Amino acid sequence: MKSVRSQLLMGLIVGLGLMSILAGYGIFQSAREEANELFDYELRSVAISLPQSVADAKLANSNSGEFEGLQDDRVVIQIWDEAGNLTYHSPPGVELPRQDAGFQSIEIGERHYRVFGLQQPSRFVQLGQPTFVRDELALKLASRTLWPLLAILPLEIALVLFVVKRALRPVNTLSKSLAARSSETLTAIEKDKDLPIEVQPLVESLNQLLVRLDNTLRVQRVFVADAAHELRTPLTALKLQIQAARQHEGPVYDGVLLRKMEERVNRAIHLVQQLLALAREDTEASAREGKVDIQEVASRVIGDLSVLAEQKGIDLGLDCENASQGGGAVPVSGDEASLTTLVTNLIDNAIRYTEPGGRVDVLLAKQGDEVCLEVIDNGPGIPPDDLGRVLDRFYRASNSTGQGSGLGLAIAAKIAAKHRAGFTLLNRTDRTGLRVIVTGLRAA
Incomplete structure (x- = not known):
């Protein structure tokens, strides 16, 4: 060295x-x-x-x-x-x-x-x-x-020895100050008035790095706390159901209990998937640029969620005639994994909160050099007082049935922001239901 x-x-x-x-x-x-x-x-x-x-x-x-x-x-x-x-x-x-x-x-x-x-x-x-x-x-x-x-x-x-030693003294002081810091000290480094001008950009870069590191650690701490809090409820319920199964016998009771246990496990799995998606989006400041066919992504997600829609008798469809020529590709600029998560969360959220026999429509439209994605359902919608808060993590609307994790819309909004796209929630005016509109996806 x-x-x-x-x-x-x-x-x-x-x-x-x-x-x-x-x-x-x-x-x-x-x-x-x-x-x-x-x-x-x-x-x-x-x-x-x-x-x-x-x-x-x-x-x-x-x-x-x-x-x-x-x-x-x-x-x-x-x-x-x-x-x-x-x-x-x-x-x-x-x-x-x-x-x-x-x-x-x-x-x-x-x-x-x-x-x-x-x-x-x-x-x-x-x-x-x-x-x-x-x-x-x-x-x-x-x-x-x-x-x-x-x-x-x-x-x-x-x-020369004296001048070099004197000139490097502030650098040595800075080095000792950094070495004396604990791993939990992420406050900004104070700039000494004797610090050479050539070293000041390094200190500024270190301070910026400390800010980013502090934000990352804060997000991780919040993530761990939220994960522990949200997983505690389904896991506790699952534990109680297992204990009840040990105390009761009978095929009818066992069948009902197993279905409830399966629902709890599925909810826990869904929550873990959402938490992992949220953690991934939190660690990336901006979306990785790539060419993504948003029409192909939407079709694939609809295919994956069609079983869930069929179980509830929901009519799930895709309309992209206004975005492509003859139903062809609709390329946008962005990260395919993140955009897949966005579309999945919006459609999954619509299916979960739409009553059986309802309808969920996915629309793609091109507006100049931009592509608009819209998911429309005929569920209960969101109470006006909750529209400003449903994008908060783990927040559920007052009319929620408790099926969701409270993370789907928050993750989708964060992904849209990373792609410098708009994200709007509107209650339908023609009937009950919700419109989720993602605007400003850049056409590739």
Whole structure:
């Protein structure tokens, strides 16, 4: 795992080192240019100021004092006469080939020389100097500047360590604060005024995550509490019926009791299915996008619930002529599983609350780029005072027969909201019954 502190320190220290190296190289090159200019000037000056007497071979081989300072083994002095004869050579043992007039750079063996040639009326003067002399001077000049830079490098590193540690202190404080939190502490993280601007978006994202997590946990707690409350009643009744079966005998009584027990079990199963559907819809903030044939979904659900409708003698039908061409597909955008749950809950709810021999109609209609789903029954409807509350979880209308769980409409409304669709409950005006209208399903 990479540490931000280590990366910052490594980057800054390596950067300082590279900058020091580049600065040293630049200083050395600058000093070398100055040394070259200085020594070129000296070579030219010496060549011009050489006395004419140097051309006398006798003087050339003498130790006359007038050559004092010129006979440096690091400066090669050569003089040729008009005939091209070498008349002076100092120091002995070092010979440089004659070059053209002006400055030249040559290489003799493993040594490099800087050579200056001067053509005079009666002679040609050539001075050569090994380049290491210039490098020595350049290094000496550069070291005067480099040593102070190298001396303060440890101070710069120490300053970098201090600045990085100080800059990361709010981050370390935030880390310790989060580590000290318990698993139940989901309150927002307080923003320290010293917190770096770069870290503030992270804190904001964490706070948003904590809010979502808190909402999720709250929903789960409510779900568990509601599930325990709603399951307690049918399971308690089932337990009492089992105890009664142990105390009584007789096929007639046993048959009646078994039917009641089956009803209790079916109700518990239905309640568990509704609770699971509610939990699934609560955990998903928005519907997953996909192409769903809502006509095919409605037909499939009607087929699944037709047995329940037949048991009560209810006429259950689907009308989608206004939504498709010739009864074909009616594609909408949404999540197929959620839309199936929505249609199932609406039709199941209508069948449960419609009296035997009644009628339930499922209508699909296309309105521009949107599809409308409507489920109409001729049951008792919903009292006006209860219309505003029947979408609450586990709420049953005052005229309810107690067959439902109080979750069907709440789940359907939540699914519609996730699909950004409208959800409306209306009592029928032509007779008793309820109209449930889902508008705004986007056609795909």
